Amino acid sequence: MPWFALERFDPSFFDTAPHLHRFPIDLPVAPHSVWEGLAGPTPLSWCRGLAAGRYTSPVPHGVGTTREVTAGRILRLHEEFVHWDEGRRHAFCATRATLPLYRRFGEDYRLEPLPGGGTRLTWTFAYEPSPLLRRPAALTGAPGAAFLRTLVADTKRHFGAA
Known part of the structure; x- marks a missing residue:
């Protein structure tokens, strides 16, 4: 299976990417439980x-840690963490992929305790499509x-949020 290189970036990309999908999710569990699910041995x-x-x-694990994941059964990604604040935030940039979908792609996970208990997970997906997909991405997301x-x-569903 061929691998395609993606461009690396620093954490500022999570504010400046051409395409940002930011999802704030309030979860009824403590931050350490969410962190274990995001950063534990089976993320x-x-x-x-x-x-x-x-x-x-x-x-x-910390900045420079690498991970591999398969998305949708067809896209494999090699990831490298560009930010790691134990228990509160980590973010990665994909460095290689098995499909040429992206020029740059990464995810940022931020945890904040909620007043009265629970956790707000803000999950950000940031990407720049490959040149082939630039126009469709602009039209459809x-x-x-x-x-x-x-x-x-x-x-x-996993954490029991409504």
Whole structure:
């Protein structure tokens, strides 16, 4: 299977990307429980559209940690973390993919305790489509906007959010 290189970026891309999908999700569980699901040994295991999420770097994890995940059974991504604030935030940029969908792609996960208990997870997907998909993305939000919403729905269901 061929691999396509993506451009690396720093955390500022999560504010400046051509396409940003930001999902604030209020969850009725403590931040440490959400963090364990996001950063533990089987990250995002509850998401039906993701498989084989595994770290390819030894613990302890931090900036520079690498991970591999399969999305939608057809897209494999190698990821490198560009931000890691234990228990509160981590963010990655994809460095390689098995489909040439993106020029740059990454995700940012931020956790904040809610007054009275629970956690606000703000999950941001940031990307710049490949030149081939630039126009369709501008018109439709593709590639993958509907897929991103299923990840959010799976997360709400997993943590018991309404």
